[in-house]
Amino acid sequence: MNCGSTVKIWWNLERMWMIRRTTAFLFGFIDAIIKQLGLSQKAFALTSKVVEEDASTRFEQEIIEFGSSSVIFTLLGSLAMMNLFCLVGATLNMVVLQNFGALGNLISQVFLCGMTVLINFPVYEAMFFRKDKSIIPFSVVFKSFVVASLACLIMPLI
Template identity: 45%
Template sequence: MSSSCAYSLGEFIWCGGTLLGWWNDQRMWVFKRTTSYFFGFSETILKQLGFSRSSFVVTSKVADEEESKRFEQEVMEFGALSPMFTILATLALLNLFTFVGGIKMMIIDMQAQVLDFLLLQILLCGVLVLMNLLVYHGLFFRKDVTRMPCSITYQSIAFALLACSLALY
């Protein structure tokens, strides 16, 4: 795995990219995978239940000068209302909640068996939290037009808390 990432990074930089660009490319790969599988799954379930197919615009297709400048600076934008962003934000928050919970169990509760059983899961959650730092930034800290819309923030917090509370019972 690490050799594949190192090769990918070397190839990306050799072709004129930057480290931040490679990291964004890795992040987008994860984002595309999670949303496409979820939409494919939901479309299949809806089709089997006899409902019509959902249709929506994933992102806006209009580009202005400001947007082009942000693209050149490798800044991710979240300003559009899209179900894709709800899924991404919910999964990012779910990973954050489980990572914090795992660290809490490991450090505060002093449960040594957590390391035996959950070390790799905690590490994986940590990597996913790192990959989603821009999503958290877009959810909570940005104040410009590229921030995540408030409705998506509230929905994703509610969905993530619901998923965590269902997992506890």
């Protein structure tokens, strides 16, 4: 804020750090381990660098681009869905079951989960609300939903 930035710029930077921490750093670490073990083959993929008018407009509006069915987006979507499931589950536990005693013990977890849901709002927006070219594909949304559902169903059993 002292450098002339706005709150919106700070919030978007927080979102990007969350995405980078949960996806790029993890896959970079795994890739480095695989290379050290000699299990990786060098590959070079050409990508398109042409900027479309729609992409330029979304960039100016500070809307995050997704648009491909990458494993990174599946991981990001799964983590976002798990946080959403946990927040909804905790809220339903308190409201429907009238179990407000759990809130006193878990207030910090509910707050952090709520903040994570807010930070991941562009992911939810790309999964469910947006209709442009840069949405998260349905196959990735489906995989993320299945992985998050299985994780939420298996965790109480452990």
